[in-house]
Amino acid sequence: MASAGLGRILIVDDEQSVREVLSEYFMEQGYSVESAGGGEEALAIVQRSTPDLVLLDVRMPGMDGVETLRRIRNAAPDVSVIMVTANEDVALARETLKLGALDYVAKPFDFVYLERAIMAGLARSGGGSASATPASGDAFRTLALTVFQAVRGMSPASRASTGARLEEAVLSAARAAAAGGRADATAAALSGVDLLLSLAAELRDLTSTDLSRVQGAVERARQSLRPAL
Numbered sequence: 001m002a003s004a005g006l007g008r009i010l011i012v013d014d015e016q017s018v019r020e021v022l023s024e025y026f027m028e029q030g031y032s033v034e035s036a037g038g039g040e041e042a043l044a045i046v047q048r049s050t051p052d053l054v055l056l057d058v059r060m061p062g063m064d065g066v067e068t069l070r071r072i073r074n075a076a077p078d079v080s081v082i083m084v085t086a087n088e089d090v091a092l093a094r095e096t097l098k099l100g101a102l103d104y105v106a107k108p109f110d111f112v113y114l115e116r117a118i119m120a121g122l123a124r125s126g127g128g129s130a131s132a133t134p135a136s137g138d139a140f141r142t143l144a145l146t147v148f149q150a151v152r153g154m155s156p157a158s159r160a161s162t163g164a165r166l167e168e169a170v171l172s173a174a175r176a177a178a179a180g181g182r183a184d185a186t187a188a189a190l191s192g193v194d195l196l197l198s199l200a201a202e203l204r205d206l207t208s209t210d211l212s213r214v215q216g217a218v219e220r221a222r223q224s225l226r227p228a229l
Contacts, residue, residue, distance in 0.1 A: 005178050006141050007122040010051040011035040012042040012068065013084065014060040018107075022055065025111060026118075029171075030178025039063030039071070046076050053080045053121045058089050058096070058104075066096060073100045080121035116148075116167055123148035139224040140177040140186075143217040144170050147193075150210035158205035166196045173221070183225045190222055 009031050011022045019035040026033050034051065036042040038060055046054065054072060058065040069081055083104040085093040093104035102121050105114050123145045147170040151163035173189035197214060200206045206214070 005030045005032045006144060006174055007053060008032045008051040009118065010042060010045055010054045012054060013057040014038055029115065029175050039068035042068055043071055043075060046072055046079065050076055051079060053082065053118055055082050055084060058083050058085045058093055066099065069096055069099055069101055080124055082117055082121055115171065119144055119148045119167070119171065120152065123152065139221040140174040143221045144174045146214050146217040150206055150214050153207065153210055154205055162196065162200045162203060162205045166193065166200065169193045169196055187222065187225055190218060193218055
């Protein structure tokens with residue numbers, strides 16, 4: 001895979017049209033994407049390049065998604081896997097959670113939910129440690145992962161309100177940075193993150209430790225913009 005961008009995703013689906021739509025969408029959002037048409041090909045890619053996350057179709061000819069998941073868990077236990085299912089296969093998808101899948105999403109895709117699930121998966125797999133000092137090109141990826149890690153620690157009510165808005169705001173900032181657009185537009189998106197952090201602090205939605213970690217990541221992201229401003 002090329003430069004990781006916001007994260008390295010492997011899309012596994014036997015339908016070429018699905019692979020193309022998902023690949024195009026996530027590359028436009030700033031992710032590095034590779035695709036496979038079946039389980040054997042997916043396992044070869046996982047063993048060769050170890051993506052941060054695998055988006056894996058349940059129903060495929062030959063080696064199906066369940067067996068592919070089992071083998072990925074053995075070959076790369078730290079890689080997050082999100083299952084893709086048709087509505088009639090939701091019960092089967094739930095069973096895959098017991099085999100180590102992180103989550104499942106149904107077709108047709110809700111792209112907002114799908115991207116948030118993927119970023120949560122990247123945060124879980126540790127793709128981009130918040131404790132490291134990132135290079136400027138990685139600062140927004142680290143910020144996004146730090147926010148998603150922090151939101152996972154919120155109460156359910158806080159996650160559904162402040163947390164969801166904070167996730168969307170940081171994704172907007174990360175997308176703007178990954179697209180290489182105007183630095184002032186990216187800075188404006190960061191200001192939206194700042195505003196939501198202030199709200200989360202007033203409502204005590206975040207622990208002081210998580211708040212400090214996210215604020216530090218915001219500042220590093222802002223510093224990475226300064227040469228371009």
